[in-house]
Amino acid sequence: MTDYVIPAPPIVGVPVQGGGLFPVRRIFCVGRNYAAHVREMGGDPNRETPFFFTKPADALVAGGADMPYPTMTQDLHHEMEMVVAIGQGGRGIAESVALQHVFGYAAGLDMTRRDLQAEAKKHGRPWDMAKGFDHSAPIGDIVPAAIAGHPDQGLIELRVNGNVRQSSDLAKMIWSVPETIAYLSRLVVLAPGDLIFSGTPDGVAAVAKGDVLAGQIAGIGTVRTRIV
Template sequence: MPSLLFDPLPVFAIPVKGRDSGFPVRRIFCVGRNYAAHAAEMGGEVDREAPWYFTKSVAHAVISGAEVPFPAGTDNYHHEMELAFGIGAEVKDATEVEAASAIFGYGCALDMTRRDRQQDGKDNRRPWSLGKDVENSAVFARMTPAAVFGGPASQRIHLEVDGEVRQDASLAEMVWSPVELVMHLSKFYTLVPGDVVMTGTPAGVGAVQAGQEITGGIDGLDPIGLTLLSS
């Protein structure tokens, strides 16, 4: 193997509750329109035939508590509070049992979005990368092992901006459960340890400004936070 021209980026790892070792992230898959009320507020509908996805770069991931610059190129930067889960075993064309067994752990996450750039993509039938794959836009709190969390049911999911509640819903509102997502996604990709899935956001998304603090949580999981600085 030839020598490298420059040092590669360090491995991004999510801290794990009760473990000294972190969860090294390989890929980030994001689920679109997994809450009917959020789909409606965005002028769309959920696809109940099958889930669909977009991706975020691991290079754009940060850990909860980060203070990051407000991104360039947007006048409409939105918060999206989500449940994320990590894959801990290789699966392809997973059965329900295999999918459940492949989920290593769960955690709170933020999918920050340049909404104006995303809308540009929608309006012009172009990719959403400028809207979704944004620096510092994939935020992860400490992950809790699945055996400890027990899996999503009707836990509350919520988000606040400067202490004001913006999103407040239940995980029971998800159209596609994590197990169903693994079963479907593994038909198209061989999922391996280190893959992360962000499961979509409930209704109540909205714009944030430089200087504001975003906090959120899901019952039974570590809370999440992000501070936006002036760019």
């Protein structure tokens, strides 16, 4: 047994449909992966290669638990996303075999302190505190690919207090899951336990304390949280 000088942090686990927990190592997020969202954020979807930011594993909020409204923001936004769970790692993974590295999929929310992100963009600073804050990644149960397959089309939708806020189709992603895995694995060595939030469609907007966020992705499942 390793003699750590302070207590070791616990492993973060996400429930898996059918039983067990998926141990999370790192969280990578794809920025601007739906053309309509790129446009609503003032960008050009035809000019950007994939770019990524990260969240810490302990930012996950699983099991439908409440999400505390974060400090230091007046403009908390939702971003509904499909999450890819990596079961087999690798470097320089070929697009043709990338799906063999996927354990499963989940519905997730990339919560964003939009005012902090805007300030960071203005000054050319990192997005870390706008994206990687505590409780910033609500997630539903992971559905194994053996059950869900590898969906590349189908409804992705978020309702806030029962009203549709985001509604699109997975087929509208600029970079597909295999393309994303292949590109990301050239930047870092992917490992079992990594999660990839694959980007959000248009319709992102602010939420307030008391709001209930309920998302769904066809063939994958749901994510739910209440802002408290």
